[in-house]
Amino acid sequence: MKSLRYLFAGLLLAAVNFSNAQVNVNVNIGTPPAWGPAGYSDARYYYLPDLETYYDVSTSNYIYISNGKWLRARTLPGAYRNYDLYNEYKVVLTDYRGNDPYDNFKTHKIKYGKGYKGKPQKTIGQKPGKWNNKQGKDNGNGRGHGNGKDNGKHNN
Numbered sequence: 032m033k034s035l036r037y038l039f040a041g042l043l044l045a046a047v048n049f050s051n052a053q054v055n056v057n058v059n060i061g062t063p064p065a066w067g068p069a070g071y072s073d074a075r076y077y078y079l080p081d082l083e084t085y086y087d088v089s090t091s092n093y094i095y096i097s098n099g100k101w102l103r104a105r106t107l108p109g110a111y112r113n114y115d116l117y118n119e120y121k122v123v124l125t126d127y128r129g130n131d132p133y134d135n136f137k138t139h140k141i142k143y144g145k146g147y148k149g150k151p152q153k154t155i156g157q158k159p160g161k162w163n164n165k166q167g168k169d170n171g172n173g174r175g176h177g178n179g180k181d182n183g184k185h186n187n
Contacts, residue, residue, distance in 0.1 A: 061089040065156025066116040071123045076132045078122040078139050080147040082111050085132045086121075094133060101133050117158040120148050 063072065067088070077086040084107070085094040092103040107114065122143045124132055132139075143149075 061087075061091065063088050063155055064091070064116070065154065066119075066121075066158075067155045068121045068123055068152045069155050070153075071125070074123045074125055076124040076127060078124055078132070078143060079116075079119055080122060080139075080143040081119055081145050082107070082114065083136075083140060083145070084111070085124075087132075096133070096136075101131070115158075117154050121152065122147070122149065 061075075063074075064086070067077065067086075075087065075089050077088070078084075079086065082095070086092070087094060087103070090103070092105060093107050094101060094103050095108060096102070097108065106112065122139070127135065
């Protein structure tokens with residue numbers, strides 16, 4: 032009788048561990064940035080060919096080489112801080128599952144050289160400062176012309 036209890040307890044623990052494994056497999060990897068390409072919510076990395084830089088969606092870090100070492104940072108290096116990521120082409124790395132996408136850098140650099148453009152991409156969100164609605168659209172100077180109710184003032 033005692034061994035039957037141990038067997039039952041063991042099966043119960045195995046079932047609990049199995050169900051936890053099922054939950055862990057489906058964990059969201061992170062929130063993609065607004066400038067990220069639409070339609071790839073399960074991708075962890077983007078490669079930015081013009082910058083020769085990776086972006087890790089799960090940690091919101093850029094991964095780039097500096098003085099021969101790969102660094103991770105929340106912001107781009109100073110030389111690229113004003114770069115327009117909404118218009119930059121993003122190569123979505125759907126076939127890589129590790130933690131160091133730069134292991135394939137030589138291949139990515141050749142296959143997706145600077146200026147690379149693949150299929151047209153739409154971004155997840157809109158570029159800040161730009162808006163368009165039924166009442167009017169932004170003229171590019173941040174002072175859109177709407178229906179007159181807000182006198183041209185916007186809370187961006």
